[in-house]
Structure formats: C-alpha cells, structure tokens
Amino acid sequence: MTGENAESAGRVLPVLTAPATVLGEVGQEVDPTDPEIVQLAADLVATMRVSPGCVGLAAPQVGVSAQVFCVDVTGHPKAATVHGTFVLCNAKIVEASRWRPGREGCMSVPDLTGDVKRAARIVVEAVLPGTGESVTMTTDAFEARALQHEIDHCGGKLFLDRVAGAHAIYQRKVYL
Template identity: 80%
Template structure:
C-alpha cells in the first residue's frame, strides 16, 4: 500500500480510456441517501464508468469539491474529491476517486460549515477531524492507497465517506440551531 500516494492526483478516467457522463444528482429524502452503499470491485468496468461519471458530474457543478455514488442514485462505496482551487484548501491531492474507503485515523476535531448538492437549500455546522488518514482502492487498477491529509480536504473526504455510509451532513449537526438556510447569490 502506498503511503500518501504521490500519484493519486494523476488518476483520471481519461487515463483509463473512459469518458464520464454527467448524471442527475438526487436530493433528500431520496432513499439511496440513507442506505449504506455496498463494497465494489474497483477493477470492474462498471466501477470505472461510475468513477468517470462522478468526476464529470462534479466538474459541471460550480463549487462542488466532492460527489459520492449515492448522490447519483447508486448505492456503492465510491466517491470523487477535488479541492483544487478552493480558498479553504491547503493540502490538495488533485482530482481522485476512492472505492471502499475507510478512515483509519482522525484527529484534531474542529467545527465547520458544510453544504451538499443533495441538500441544496441548507448548510450546517459539523465537527470533523482536521487531520485524517484514509485507506481505499483506486478504480481501474484496484491499487490500495493510504491518503494522509488535513484541513478542508480532510473535511471533504469525511463528508463523502459519510454519503457512502448512508449519512448526510444533517445527521452530524449538533441540532437544529446548527442548520442554516443556504444563501443565494445573484
């Protein structure tokens, strides 16, 4: 297993010869969002296609830094992340997809505001680890990786891993006082 896998940001569906399609994003209370996704074979063609579709869908959504399979209606443990260019991002591993990811170490817990494409009208304050170690598999190759990250990228990873476990950020807020109407900028 690679530690803090240097080539993680180099993975793209294009490199595997797959063009991603933009999929519709489902919103709460769609039932797929509250069910744990199933483990996947990262080398299967359908997993690689799903990975490519997640990246394509993420790229057309302004401000989107992550997207999980349940958000496109697929109950699977696959998600894409890319915090490149986000003003809160310090550690950046580029665009990547992980399958069957799990948190192996989480420290330095801090609150922060989160939003979600599947909960388009609300944001909320969620306490998350600001230092994170995650293990998962890369689609296509099935290579096992260990990713060490912090700050905003760590928050994005936890948010997407929660989606794969059937949880929304609303399940993590301290209460109704920590949920806000999303501001709309015209």
C-alpha cells in the first residue's frame, strides 16, 4: 500500500494516551485483505500525516487491538535507510543486531521521552494490507528503531516498558 493511496482514503482518528487499556493489550493478528484492516491502514497513515513529528503509528494507539502499524521516516535527520511510507500487518522481528541506546518519544505518552536500547539493524517479516503479500524488510538506524517501537505497540508495550529505569525518563521539552 502506498502512502498516497492510504492518505487519500484515510480518516484522521484520535490518538489515545496512557493509561488507555488498549495500549497494554497484545494486538490480534489480522487478515490483511479484510476491508476493515485496509481502511485501518489508510486511517493510520492519514493520522500519522497530520501529527507533527510523527514517524509511526500503531493500531492500538487509535483504539484498535490489532497488529497493524505504519511508518515513514522520510526526511528525518537520524534516518539512514528509508523505505518511504509503508503499512505492515502481523510483523515479527526475525533478526536483530547492533544494540544501541537512543531517545524515544510517543504520541501516546506526550509529556515524556526516554532512553531505550534497541537493535540498530533488524529484519522483519510481515504482510501488506490489501494484497496480503508477504514481505521481508531489512533496515537499520532510525527506521529500525521506529519499526521496533511500533511492533512493541502491537504487542502491548510502550517505550516506558523498555527504559532502564526512572533515571532514563525525561520531561519532554516544549518549544514555543
């Protein structure tokens, strides 16, 4: 599914914040050809697009307990590999290496950021919405971090569940 198709058909949905119950639930695997999942994919992209600074959004963040998320790190200064806008269903990390700490934030935890150790190189197996095509994606750096963050959302985890402790959580800076 391309970003353009998803955007034109997508609705902007409200983004839930912690402690919303759905954010702590393991999302259900989905049938990527189901019209409701195709619509959800479009809605996720549309919502990500109107959210400043957002590089990914998962179904639980819009109140749907499902393993669907979108990512687009295009133009981000920390991105090395960039696959553009994409939506994945039922994604699983099959390889992970080169673990590095990095600062993360989240629309569902709007007032905080935190240092999270994640793999700097990953291989993900998933299915595309609409076609049901199986894909294997290899990525690194910031895009790898974004995928792991969204896969965590689909597994009922927030970045706060991955920080080393209270010393690694920070108040988000507000720029006026």
